[in-house]
Amino acid sequence: MIRAEPMPAGVGLGEEMADIDVTGLVKRYGALTAVDGVSFAVEKSEVFGMLGPNGAGKTTTLEIIEGLRRPDAGTVSVLGTDVLAHPETVKERIGVQLQATALPDFTKVREAIELFASLYRHARPTAELLAEFNLEEKADAYTDKLSGGQMQRLTIALALINDPDLVFLDEPTTGLDPQARLNIWTVIEGIRKRGKTVVLTTHYMEEAERLCDRVAVIDRGHIVALDSPRHLIAQHAAGTTVEFARVPGLDAEILRRIPGVDRVVVDGQVSVTTRTPETVLHALLDPQAPWARPAAGDDGEGEGMIRDLVVRHGTLEDVFLSLTGRSLRE
């Protein structure tokens, strides 16, 4: 059935038109500015990640784009339609998975799919979705009896029920065990293979690195960086990170004076970034260094007071650290 759609905002641009175009988005809750001037575009068929700690404004941004919240300022165009003016038109063509499970109680898997199917003009057949998401055996189980992975598969299936062009997944793997996470990654890669545009939020680095074409790093309502994971790492996580447990008497000031040290972050542990790891490691592990000697009253086992030492190459975690001075999972 062909319906009259409101005139798309970017008509004439054809395939050049972005699936999502956000400019100057602001959302305040009282004194708190949850989203503070966010602008970005998501291209067709790309997997776009939003990376940031809890409370960074990822979900709020997502929900404004989905037409669930109204911004205090800014414009949002989704699939060529102004969301703020025509939210129902947009909702017909997007798929949404919320961070919360958000399913009614005492409902079986098949019933949940049929219920959501009834909310759209066009919906895919229930049997097809059950098969695609490997939920056939659970079709007559109550949704609250599903495992974490099955539940996520169901909520993703519900997000795809109207065969949308654009899918939003809010922390699709949070709280899952590694195997279930891997399974969901395969599911998301399947969605991308069918040419759909995916926007996902996460605070898992591996997830963003593996799945996303581009990642927006979000902190305190701002986008602090936006690029492909590889470019972000190359630009912002240059070098090697040496991490170890905090040592009494070894503060950030002393560390910064070690030749070759680019950056020092002390939070739960100590992270030292350098492009000359050999020199820095040598200095850190020097038995003559002041911090290598046991303090008075120590039990004496203190040769080399640096413990839990890990050396690793740059990741998005370092990008976040480098951009915000804080680690992601604080």
Add this chain to the structure above:
Amino acid sequence: MNSFRALTLNRVRASVRDRTSLIFTLGLAVLFMVIFGLLFGGNGASIALDIVDNDHSQASAAYVQQLRDVNGVTVHVKSHAGAFSDLKDDSVNAVLVIPGGFALAAAGQGQPQQVALYQAGGDTSTTAIVDAVVANVTAGFAGRGHPSISLGAPQAAAVNQITEMDYMLPSMIGYIILFSGVNYVAIGLVEMRVKQVLRRFRATPVRPGTILAAQVAGGMLIVLLQICVLVLLGMFVFGAKNYGSWLLLIPPVLLGTAAFVGIGFLITSIAKTSEAARALAAMVTFPLMFLSGIFFPMTGLPEVVQVISRILPLAWASDALHQVMNNGAGFSAITTDCLVMAAWAVGAITLATWRFRWD
């Protein structure tokens, strides 16, 4: 399937599966009927009898004494007016009238006399027992040399005697309207909001009004389903009777349900958590349950309390249900009740829709 129908069906189905909540609504209503059934419907454990002695003789006193000696029979000698007033109040099962000239007849002189037994219709098991007891004693009395004394044909008093069960059934319909109506929507809708189910529905193209309308409609259907089950149980298990028109029950049941579903809906605009919704629902339902004549007639309540409960909709629902089912009243007797409930329903649902918070 149409969105509204699918959302409503989902709500009703979930509620039917929610056994814990069913226990507090339908389950408790049935339990109340069982308790009252055991307390009052017992098989002849006790019979209360008022005797009007128009003879005041030794013979009539001896006859009364013989009735008094029957196990399980309580006898009071009363004036004519007093006795029939007791019968009207249901405080006795029957009235026995001893005619003047009883002593003469007992002595074999004068006219043969009949004692007359007045019972209200209604509870047939009790009626039969009273009949049997009185006939037995009278026959024994006559057999011992008083041949001219007999028991007259049973006479129904001109009172619509209601059994406890007849009174309890409309009361329990009121109870379900109150508890299911308020709780299912108040708690259900707040939980859907807290668990972001409402938000998830809003991420689909369905209209917000459809989501809310389906919740209200679903809430009403749950109440009506429970009432159907209760009425069937009440009639076929507890032997309750409806002296009025079934058709006339529909307006008070629908309007009462709408009023309380509306009040439940209103609670969702105040309560932020499902615990708060539960507490608020309890604050509304428990006082109402005792102040609105569903367990005992309101005439026993103090004036002030009666005024308060006259403002709240349950008293009107209870009145209408009892009027129809117990007194066989026509629509004119329940018009005011229905209008008050309709006003509550429209007011509460309008206010709740206006004040509704999606998150």
